Amino acid sequence: MTEFIPPGSRFHALPSPFPMKRGGQLHGARMAFETWGTLDADGGNAILIVTGLSPNAHAASNAQDPSPGWWEAMLGPGKPIDTERWFVVCVNSLGSCKGSTGPASPDPATGEPYRLSFPELSVEDGADAAVSVVRALGITQLACLIGNSMGGMTALAVLLRHPGIARSHINISGSAQALPFSIAIRSLQREAIRLDPLWNGGHYTEERYPESGMRMARKMGVITYRSALEWDGRFGRVRLDSDATDEDPFGLEFQVESYLEGHARRFVRFFDPNCYLYLSRSMDWFDLAEYGQGDVMAGLAGLRVASALSIGAATDILFPLQQQEQIADGLRAGGAEAEFLALPSPQGHDAFLVDIARFGPAVAGFLAVT
Secondary structure (H helix, E strand, O other): OOOOOOOOOEEEEOOOOEEOOOOOEEOOOEEEEEEEOOOOOOOOOEEEEEOOOOOOOOOOOOOOOOOOOOOOOOEEOOOOEEOOOOEEEEEOOOOOOOOOOOOOOEOOOOOOEOHHHOOOOOHHHHHHHHHHHHHHOOOOOEOEEEEEOHHHHHHHHHHHHOOOOEOEEEEEOOOOEOOHHHHHHHHHHHHHHHOOHHHHHHOOOOOOOOHHHHHHHHHHHHHHHOOHHHHHHHHOOOEOOOOHHHHOOOOOOEHHHHHHHHHHHHHHOOOOHHHHHHHHHHHHHOEHHHHOOOOHHHHHHOOOOOEEEEEEEOOOOOOOHHHHHHHHHHHHHOOOEEEEEEEOOOOHHHHHHHOHHHHHHHHHHHHHOO
16 A cells, blocks of 8 residues: 655644545545645635546645646646646645645554555545645635536535535536446556455455556556547557567557556556545435436536536546536526536547647636636
């Protein structure tokens, strides 16, 4: 059980006990976060970023950690999220293994990792933990709340559970509920991990680690993060220059297979399997219809924010465009000035991470009038 904490992380102690939505509570829990820019005297220029499943709090380089962050092209001086104007906070999700308390963290009651004794995790728990960081920084109201992928769900939960916390909201490739296709993919990913004999009911070690299960889970994820259009344009049917198939007739033969294998191997030892299981399941459980008497649009209409932008990529199969359009329509029904923007990016769900040429101007344009 290993935690992977960026060197620039700061920590906020959550209230103890910290109650969880589905029961149970945490004691001595913490949230990892990083900041950029300077908070105005009135605290009115604050932006909170809540992330997808796997990122840490290091969204961009800063004085504490000059290494490039996962959203380096989007965040910084003169960039779409301009830190010369905004004070930006990015939190690592509750339940993660990158600084915030999760299944890989030590349980103060035993001194051993929580593993599967960690309480059932919901997106709403992550929202409450993120707001606790914001409040601790002296921020009464955010100028903008930004969430992408799973963070889009978390952001909606923040608006739900903390009315008035943000004047505006940008939801990027997010959703108000998990759809069957996404649930099915994540279910298979979790099954791949749990069926690895070395998972051992969550009691693995660094020496006996469910690497095969994590590799398969990550490969399935990466396939859905990009589009068929990009896979074709990037790799085509190019074969590897290798004689490996002579030794293993079912081994890697195409460049796309080699790419997936390399990507998965880089990931498996840098994300804790139990944390992956908990965060993945929390996304499947999230459904704003729960707060709208079974109607997701009613759940969205119950959220209060002055203005919002919901953005998606036309080729996203994991969080398809109709989900971002639904968010805009639902927030508009609740009184927000909400816009939906469909971007023709060929790069699928991951487009917001790599297609800054399209996503950057959309974010910058919205913030310019915020």
